[in-house]
Amino acid sequence: MSANAWMLKYRPKNLGMVQAQSTFVTILSNAIIQKRVSHSYLLTGIRGIGKTSIARIIGKTVNCSNQKIDKGAQVTPCENCENCASFNKGNHPDIIEIDAASHTSVDDVRTITENAAYKPLLGKFKVYIIDEVHMMSKSAFNAMLKTIEEPPEHLIFIFATTESNKLPPTVISRCQRFNLNRFSNNEIVQLLKDICTKEKVNITDNALAIIAKKSQGSARDAISLLEQISNIANTQGNIIEVDIVNSILNLEEHQTLLSMLSLALQGKGKEAFAILDQISKNRINFSHILEELLELVGVCSKVKLCPESAVEDIDLKENIHALAKCSSLEKLTITWQLILNTIKDLKEAPNHLPVIEILLCKIVYISEMSEVKEEGNQQDDDSYKNILKILDTLKEKNLLNLCYYLMNNVEIKSCTSTILEIMADQNDPLNDKLRAILKENDTDLVVTPLQKHATIRSLKNKLVELVKTSSQWKILHEHYNVKEVQDILLNTQ
Ligand SMILES: [Zn+2]
Structure with a gap:
C-alpha cells in the first residue's frame, strides 16, 4: 500500500465532510442553494488543508442535477446522477483541473480562455480548477483578466494557492476570496482518531498528539505520517506509542531535551553535553531539535510569568515548573534569543553538530554569569x-x-x-x-x-x-x- 492511499481514501467527498472550515462551508453552501455562485473563487492557505479537494467538491456540487439539502442546510451532491457518476469516475468533461506550475505560458492561458467560452458538455457549469496559481506569469494573468472580468454565465474559475501574495491585485480583487484555516492540533487528532478506528490502528493519544504537532496544521501531512507510521509499526505488531513515533520520525523526546536544557541553564555543562552526545548519535539534521528547544523555553518563560498557565504536554508539567522556578526570566529570554539566532545560523552551517555545541556552551556561560549577580551583597x-x-x-x-x-x-x-x-x-x-x-x-x-x-x-x-x-x-x-x-x-x- 502506498503512503498516499489514506490521503485519497479519506479526502472529503462533499461539503459536510470538510473539516476545520465551518464558516467557509456555510457561506459556500448558502451560495449554491441560493444559486448565487461566484464566477471566480480564490482559495488560499497552507498546503494540505483541502484547497484542491474543496475546489473539486464545488465543481461536483454545482453540476449535480439532483442536489440534496441536509438538515444543517448543507448542500450535498446526489452521487447518482449522470454528472456525479461522471465526476466519480474522474472524467467529467466540464470539470477541468490545471496545474499552473506546468501551464504558465500566455498560449496555455489563451487555450483555456478560448475553451472556456464554449458551453459545458454535460453539466450546468464549466469549472476550471487552477492549482498553484501563483506560478503563472504576469502576462499569463493579463491574458486571463478579461475572462475573469466578464465571464460567460456557465463559467467558474477556482484558483488555489499557498502564496496569494504573489498574485496581481487585479486578479485578487475580482475573486471571492477564502482564506482556509490551518487545522488545530485538536482537529487533527480527531481526524486521525476517526481514521484509526476505521483502519483498526491501535495508537495512544499522546502518539497522535505528536503526529498532529509535527504536521503543523496540515491535515494531508498528518494523514500521510499516520499511514507511514502504522505501516512500519504494524509489521512489528505493536500498540503505537510515543517512543515508536519518536523513533520513526527521528524526534527527540521532549523529556530528554528538557533535561539537557535544564542542566545547561544550571551551569552543568558536562552533564548537558553527555545528553547531547546521546541525541547526536546517527543524526545529521538538528533543526527540529532547535525548534523543540525554542518551544520548551517559550513554555517555560510563560510559566515563569503566569505559573497557572497550562502546559500542553502533561508529562512535562512538573519539570517545566521546576525549570521555571530555578531560572530567572532574564536567563530564559536570553536563552530563547540564543536558540533563535542558532536556528538562523544552522541554515548556513555545513555541519550542524558544532553549531549546537556552541549553543550549549553559550547557555552554560549565561547561567554562570547570572550566578554572580545572584550572589550580590x-x-x-x-x-x-x-x-x-x-x-x-x-x-x-x-x-x-x-x-x-x-x-x-x-x-x-x-x-x-x-x-x-x-x-x-x-x-x-x-x-x-x-x-x-x-x-x-x-x-x-x-x-x-x-x-x-x-x-x-x-x-x-x-x-x-x-x-x-x-x-x-x-x-x-x-x-x-x-x-x-x-x-x-x-x-x-
Ligand atoms: Zn448528482
Missing part, C-alpha cells in the same frame, strides 16, 4: 534601594539640585531606612536643605567632613560601575553591541 542592595527611594522623593518635590548634589558631589557612606550618612563638604548649604527634607520622612542626615583635596566616589560613578559589572550589561555589551551606559540616572521623565 544584600546590605549593598538595601543601601541602594534606600538611596533610590530618597532620590525619588526629591524628584517628586522637584528638588533636582539636591538630586544632583547627592548623585555627584558627595560620597554615600551608608543608607538605612532611618539614617543617611554621607561624606561631603561640611560648609555646603545644601546639607541643611537636605537634612530638612529627610526629617519629613523620619530620616537623619549624618555628614562626615571631606578631607581637603580628597576625592569622592560619587553615587553616579558607583551606579555606572554597578551596571557595567552586571551580567545584564555584559550580555548587552558583548552580544548586542551596546557601547556606553547612557546618562539616564537623572532622567526626570
Whole structure:
C-alpha cells in the first residue's frame, strides 16, 4: 500500500465532510442553494488543508442535477446522477483541473480562455480548477483578466494557492476570496482518531498528539505520517506509542531535551553535553531539535510569568515548573534569543553538530554569569534601594539640585531606612536643605567632613560601575553591541 492511499481514501467527498472550515462551508453552501455562485473563487492557505479537494467538491456540487439539502442546510451532491457518476469516475468533461506550475505560458492561458467560452458538455457549469496559481506569469494573468472580468454565465474559475501574495491585485480583487484555516492540533487528532478506528490502528493519544504537532496544521501531512507510521509499526505488531513515533520520525523526546536544557541553564555543562552526545548519535539534521528547544523555553518563560498557565504536554508539567522556578526570566529570554539566532545560523552551517555545541556552551556561560549577580551583597542592595527611594522623593518635590548634589558631589557612606550618612563638604548649604527634607520622612542626615583635596566616589560613578559589572550589561555589551551606559540616572521623565 502506498503512503498516499489514506490521503485519497479519506479526502472529503462533499461539503459536510470538510473539516476545520465551518464558516467557509456555510457561506459556500448558502451560495449554491441560493444559486448565487461566484464566477471566480480564490482559495488560499497552507498546503494540505483541502484547497484542491474543496475546489473539486464545488465543481461536483454545482453540476449535480439532483442536489440534496441536509438538515444543517448543507448542500450535498446526489452521487447518482449522470454528472456525479461522471465526476466519480474522474472524467467529467466540464470539470477541468490545471496545474499552473506546468501551464504558465500566455498560449496555455489563451487555450483555456478560448475553451472556456464554449458551453459545458454535460453539466450546468464549466469549472476550471487552477492549482498553484501563483506560478503563472504576469502576462499569463493579463491574458486571463478579461475572462475573469466578464465571464460567460456557465463559467467558474477556482484558483488555489499557498502564496496569494504573489498574485496581481487585479486578479485578487475580482475573486471571492477564502482564506482556509490551518487545522488545530485538536482537529487533527480527531481526524486521525476517526481514521484509526476505521483502519483498526491501535495508537495512544499522546502518539497522535505528536503526529498532529509535527504536521503543523496540515491535515494531508498528518494523514500521510499516520499511514507511514502504522505501516512500519504494524509489521512489528505493536500498540503505537510515543517512543515508536519518536523513533520513526527521528524526534527527540521532549523529556530528554528538557533535561539537557535544564542542566545547561544550571551551569552543568558536562552533564548537558553527555545528553547531547546521546541525541547526536546517527543524526545529521538538528533543526527540529532547535525548534523543540525554542518551544520548551517559550513554555517555560510563560510559566515563569503566569505559573497557572497550562502546559500542553502533561508529562512535562512538573519539570517545566521546576525549570521555571530555578531560572530567572532574564536567563530564559536570553536563552530563547540564543536558540533563535542558532536556528538562523544552522541554515548556513555545513555541519550542524558544532553549531549546537556552541549553543550549549553559550547557555552554560549565561547561567554562570547570572550566578554572580545572584550572589550580590544584600546590605549593598538595601543601601541602594534606600538611596533610590530618597532620590525619588526629591524628584517628586522637584528638588533636582539636591538630586544632583547627592548623585555627584558627595560620597554615600551608608543608607538605612532611618539614617543617611554621607561624606561631603561640611560648609555646603545644601546639607541643611537636605537634612530638612529627610526629617519629613523620619530620616537623619549624618555628614562626615571631606578631607581637603580628597576625592569622592560619587553615587553616579558607583551606579555606572554597578551596571557595567552586571551580567545584564555584559550580555548587552558583548552580544548586542551596546557601547556606553547612557546618562539616564537623572532622567526626570
Ligand atoms: Zn448528482
